[in-house]
Amino acid sequence: MGDKGYSSRMIRLELRRRGIKAVIPERRDQIANRKRKGSRGGRPHVYEALTYKHRNLVERCIGKLKQWRAIATRFDKLAGSYLAGVTIASLMLWLRQAELSDTL
Structure with missing residues (x-):
């Protein structure tokens, strides 16, 4: 897209x-x-x-992931290490969102 x-x-x-x-x-x-x-x-x-509208959601998610410096600049040399970093950052964002929704 x-x-x-x-x-x-x-x-x-x-x-x-x-x-x-x-x-x-x-x-x-x-x-x-x-x-x-x-x-x-x-x-x-x-x-x-409708498919085009979902593009915005994906772009916002990538923007949030790039707030993590190691992900934005890709410090990791191996693809597996980079994927692990993206996974950890995604989980942290997801947990933060879940915590915010519980307090509202």
Whole structure:
């Protein structure tokens, strides 16, 4: 999934070539250009709006994980060590969230 910054013909063609379904909304200027061209402008790009909304949730989670310096800069040389750090940070965030929801 990508935001509107990734809505370009080249990126969409590369995703299609690799068999990946693009979940990228069309930018306003692209919509206007397509409409200006009329029937030569082609069909509008279709994307799943509900799936796109979940992208925000994932991005916020990654942002919270990157508050941990070791995760943001990837100090660990081995992938297993890095995964362990991400797992620990995720558990700490989850426990903090659970604690906050219990006090409310």
